[in-house]
Amino acid sequence: MVTADRSRDRVQSIERGMAVLRVFDGPERRLGASEIAARTGLPRPVVRRILLTFEHLGYVRSERGQWSLTARILELGSGYFAASSLPELAHPILLDIVAELHESTSVGVLEGTDIVHVARVDDGRPLGHTLRIGARLPAHATSLGRVLLAEKTDAEIAELYRGVPLERFTPRTAARLEELLAQVAEARESGYDVSIEEYNPGMLAAAVPISVEGTAIGALGVSSTTVREDERSLREVVVPRLRAGAAELARAYRDANPRPFRNR
Incomplete structure (x- = not known):
């Protein structure tokens, strides 16, 4: 979170440029400038200048008035997906978990009040989304989110969600801070979290933190449907396998990145 006394140091044009790039995060691969302007809340002339700049740099292209990303956009994430990064190290471990459990598996990291999936392997069966x-x-x-929120104190969580409404996606979703804090406390005590139809009806998930020398660098989770799993199978079968996978991934990450942990 950027504090007020540092807001003057931000570059507004970069913030606007990133807002334009983030519009291309949905299923639509091509968007018109007017639609991008509507989604970002930016004036259309501003959006057009941003798009022309990114086109000059090679990150977007225009065809018949429709804009799309180019493959060069992958350069922006290449450092994060380096050989010693969490996603790269996680991939073979995720493959093993999927082969054993026959369920889709992900690694997520916490960014603000969102969980971002940085690695994923699907089992090939439909999940409904x-x-x-x-x-x-x-x-x-989400279970991935709550096991990472559990790394924070209640005061830190309250500050994180100050002014941020807790949207209720299903009747099971925590829509009050007190409910969320109770769920996080349970995840903190047990070392894992189980989510039953809290984000999508018919969907459930389990997750554990990936901890390296006491610091959670991400979370490892499995998602499934109520047709294939239930709360008991998540706790008794899925969670133990996730714990083993998280420990393996933590060791691999520690071995591949010794410098950050040298003085701990």
Whole structure:
């Protein structure tokens, strides 16, 4: 969170440019300038200048008035997805979990009040919705989110959600801070979280933190449907496998990135 005394240091044009790029996070691959302006809340002339700048840099292209990203956009994430990064190290571990449990598996990190999926392997069966790398979901309504919120104190969580409404997606979603804090406290004590139809009806999930020397660098989770799993199977079968996978991933990350942990 950027504090008020540092807001003067922000570059508004960069913030606007990033807002334009983030519009391309949905299923639509091509968007018109007017639609981008509507989604970002920016004036259309501003959006047009931003798009022309990104076109000059090679990150977007225009065809018949429709704008789309180019493959060069992948350069922006190449450092994060380096050989020693969490997503790269997680992939073979996710493959093993999917082969064993036959359920889709993800690694997520906390960004503000959202969980961002940075690695994912699907088992190939339909889940009713598709998650891809980079997908953002509300932390308060997801198991991946709550196990990472559990790394924070209640005061830090209250500050994080100050002025941020807790949207109720289903009747099971925590819509009050007190409810969320109770769920997070349970996840903090047990070391895992289970979500039953809190974000999507018919969907459930379980997650554990990926902890390296006492610091959670992400969370590892499995998502499924109420047809294939229930709360008992999540707790008794899925969570133990996730814990083993998280421990393996934590060791791999620690070995690949010794410098950040040298003085801990």
